[in-house]
Amino acid sequence: MKQKMMTAGMASASVFMVAAVVILAANLRAPLTMVGPLVPELQRELGLSHAAAGALTTIPLLAFAFLAPVAAAFARRFGIERTLFGSLVVLLAGELIRPLSGEFSLFLGTALIGAAIAVDNVLMPALIKDTFSERVGLMMGVYTVTMNMSAAFASGFAVPLADGWGIGWQGAFRFWALVAALSLVVWLPQAWRQKSSGVPAGSRRSSLWRSALAWQVTLFMGLQSLFFYCIVTWLPELGQSKGLAADTAGWLLFFFQFAQLPMMFVSPMLAERMDNQKVLIGSAVLLMAFGTIAFLAGQGWLLWVGALFAGIGAGMAFSLAMMLFTLRTRRPLEAAQLSAMAQSVGYLLAAAGPPLFGVLYDAARRFTAPLGMLLAVCAAMMAFGLGAARNQYVEED
Numbered sequence: 001m002k003q004k005m006m007t008a009g010m011a012s013a014s015v016f017m018v019a020a021v022v023i024l025a026a027n028l029r030a031p032l033t034m035v036g037p038l039v040p041e042l043q044r045e046l047g048l049s050h051a052a053a054g055a056l057t058t059i060p061l062l063a064f065a066f067l068a069p070v071a072a073a074f075a076r077r078f079g080i081e082r083t084l085f086g087s088l089v090v091l092l093a094g095e096l097i098r099p100l101s102g103e104f105s106l107f108l109g110t111a112l113i114g115a116a117i118a119v120d121n122v123l124m125p126a127l128i129k130d131t132f133s134e135r136v137g138l139m140m141g142v143y144t145v146t147m148n149m150s151a152a153f154a155s156g157f158a159v160p161l162a163d164g165w166g167i168g169w170q171g172a173f174r175f176w177a178l179v180a181a182l183s184l185v186v187w188l189p190q191a192w193r194q195k196s197s198g199v200p201a202g203s204r205r206s207s208l209w210r211s212a213l214a215w216q217v218t219l220f221m222g223l224q225s226l227f228f229y230c231i232v233t234w235l236p237e238l239g240q241s242k243g244l245a246a247d248t249a250g251w252l253l254f255f256f257q258f259a260q261l262p263m264m265f266v267s268p269m270l271a272e273r274m275d276n277q278k279v280l281i282g283s284a285v286l287l288m289a290f291g292t293i294a295f296l297a298g299q300g301w302l303l304w305v306g307a308l309f310a311g312i313g314a315g316m317a318f319s320l321a322m323m324l325f326t327l328r329t330r331r332p333l334e335a336a337q338l339s340a341m342a343q344s345v346g347y348l349l350a351a352a353g354p355p356l357f358g359v360l361y362d363a364a365r366r367f368t369a370p371l372g373m374l375l376a377v378c379a380a381m382m383a384f385g386l387g388a389a390r391n392q393y394v395e396e397d
Contacts, residue, residue, distance in 0.1 A: 026150040029154075050358035050361050051359050065343070065348035085187045088187055099173040158172055159246050211395075213388065220384045221343070221346035225350035227314065253307075267284075268323045287313030288314055296367070
């Protein structure tokens with residue numbers, strides 16, 4: 001009887017922890033992807049330029065780039081669960097500050113949101129590995145699909161929330177503060193009964209920074225992120241410039257993100273079974289390029305075709321970038337080091353994308369030049385991606 005009660009208690013704790021992972025994952029992209037559909041309204045009310053609007057996406061990316069080592073340090077000091085709980089406090093503060101009147105609060109809240117999500121990006125995989133050691137693959141799938149599904153719905157419902165419900169962009173932003181507050185309630189028991197889980201101390205400086213293969217993985221990671229965040233930020237306005245209503249343009253972004261999900265799961269399984277990943281990476285980049293060409297040349301249904309192709313390609317590219325961290329290394333520590341390098345440099349590179357896209361648009365008042373930039377990004381992705389796809393390990397390079 002006692003053993004049965006212990007088993008039931010462990011099962012209950014496991015279910016609760018699954019819920020904790022899901023609710024936290026729901027916060028990790030939605031507060032960022034909902035900004036794109038609301039950019040025209042933000043520009044009208046606050047007088048933001050396209051470059052300033054692009055910075056709303058750039059600020060979180062800079063946080064992703066610079067705060068990865070800080071996240072690990074906090075986890076070593078306080079433990080993973082308490083650090084994640086603290087990040088949710090910061091996230092909630094950012095989501096309450098962001099809708100306050102004025103540009104300052106908008107950018108300050110965005111910075112706090114980016115800082116919180118940066119910590120979560122680093123520590124959630126470690127938490128899953130520690131807590132679900134026998135079901136890491138399954139839980140990483142749950143984590144990834146929740147993150148991307150919430151991102152897709154956030155972009156699709158942003159304009160209906162703001163206009164259809166009459167709560168404006170401020171109210172649409174505050175909606176996600178409710179999700180953060182619910183997450184805090186779910187995570188409070190995890191922080192209260194802190195376990196001994198933590199992040200191992202770092203080792204000596206890695207030689208990865210001198211590896212050409214590591215740099216190819218890093219640049220592929222960064223360029224696919226640059227492409228994604230440019231689309232997330234500007235696709236709704238591009239759609240409106242080609243005749244779509246504001247809410248329809250928001251659903252176009254939802255469609256782009258939803259199209260990523262199937263191949264985001266399938267690609268890693270295929271990649272694991274191949275000697276090299278050149279066919280997969282080449283296919284992903286070509287799909288992204290075809291989608292960009294459809295955005296450039298088309299209107300009406302061609303925009304949806306472009307969102308489909310670009311979405312499938314972007315989903316493949318993201319999952320393959322994550323998979324390369326393990327495929328190009330022999331040991332877990334090396335994979336973690338490569339991941340840290342790729343995320344720090346890659347997100348720093350990606351951060352330049354949305355404002356540069358906006359600057360190019362401001363200069364010509366057309367989307368031809370910024371979409372041409374994305375085609376150049378695809379060409380660079382192809383070059384670095386095919387190099388990263390070689391059947392080789394970083395220490396052999």
